[in-house]
Amino acid sequence: MMTYFVSYPQLQKITKNIYNYMQLFNEKMMLFYYVPAAFMFLSLLLLNYYCSKVFRRPILWWSLGLGTISVAATFILVLPLQRALPAAGFTPQLSNSLLMYGKYFQLGPAALQTAIAVRLLQIYLKKTTKSQIAIWLFIAVFSLSMYSWGTLYMESLVGYPMWLLVDPTEWLATRESVGLNIPAFIWVFLIPVYLPLILLLSMFWFRPNGVRRSSVVLMFLMLLWVFIITAVYFVPDIQLKLAEGYDARLIKLLNKTDFPLRGIPDLVYFFTACYMFLSIDKIKADSQ
Numbered sequence: 001m002m003t004y005f006v007s008y009p010q011l012q013k014i015t016k017n018i019y020n021y022m023q024l025f026n027e028k029m030m031l032f033y034y035v036p037a038a039f040m041f042l043s044l045l046l047l048n049y050y051c052s053k054v055f056r057r058p059i060l061w062w063s064l065g066l067g068t069i070s071v072a073a074t075f076i077l078v079l080p081l082q083r084a085l086p087a088a089g090f091t092p093q094l095s096n097s098l099l100m101y102g103k104y105f106q107l108g109p110a111a112l113q114t115a116i117a118v119r120l121l122q123i124y125l126k127k128t129t130k131s132q133i134a135i136w137l138f139i140a141v142f143s144l145s146m147y148s149w150g151t152l153y154m155e156s157l158v159g160y161p162m163w164l165l166v167d168p169t170e171w172l173a174t175r176e177s178v179g180l181n182i183p184a185f186i187w188v189f190l191i192p193v194y195l196p197l198i199l200l201l202s203m204f205w206f207r208p209n210g211v212r213r214s215s216v217v218l219m220f221l222m223l224l225w226v227f228i229i230t231a232v233y234f235v236p237d238i239q240l241k242l243a244e245g246y247d248a249r250l251i252k253l254l255n256k257t258d259f260p261l262r263g264i265p266d267l268v269y270f271f272t273a274c275y276m277f278l279s280i281d282k283i284k285a286d287s288q
Helices: 004-010 018-050 056-081 092-126 131-164 167-177 181-193 196-202 213-242 246-281
Strands: none
Touching: 004 018, 004 092, 004 131, 004 181, 018 056, 018 131, 056 092, 092 131, 131 181, 131 213, 131 246, 167 213, 181 196, 213 246
């Protein structure tokens, strides 16, 4: 989502220092291609092997098939085009092809996979938790935390380092695809990241059996810290000033301080969400 709605629009604005900028983009994106693909296939295989008595096999195979389509499209269709970016730049031809492949072979299958994952999680939770409010709150918080963790780290590990290679004369043009005045950025990035703040408050009272309130409190505090430090430091002291013009010193400061102040709390937030998932009461053998 971040690549399609945020990164690609920024790449379209680059006409200077193309080779170094696009080469760094390709290098940074490798982490976000190989690691998620490996974990996705591993989790799907384990799901098929261990949970075939809990879930119907056809829906598991559908999920595996959709994942295969998405990963195959990434490595067979998208990566070869992205490797051409340093030499050619983000030409209209490459742009149209990347956007088309992303829409039909990445975003489409990913949306269907998400729907299947939500349905599987609902089926599982219904066997251990009676409250529908608790079930859907957990599904929303867990799904958004997984999604937003990826977007936050992509912005931090891919986006911010690339800003140093933007030509100062093109800086304001690239900023047109990032910010509160860009609807895509709000819906793809800001809302999914911070909506769990509200949902986690409700989880103090409504949560699946086995999930401790202390885990909810820890997730809430980590996300609240990220929200506060962003609002009182990163936005006024760095982002708003960068919205006025290119400043290499501020970009270096952003790259230096982002992980200690936001990346570490994000890690705690993510692993706490995983711990909450693993804490859910297990299905008894006679109910499978």
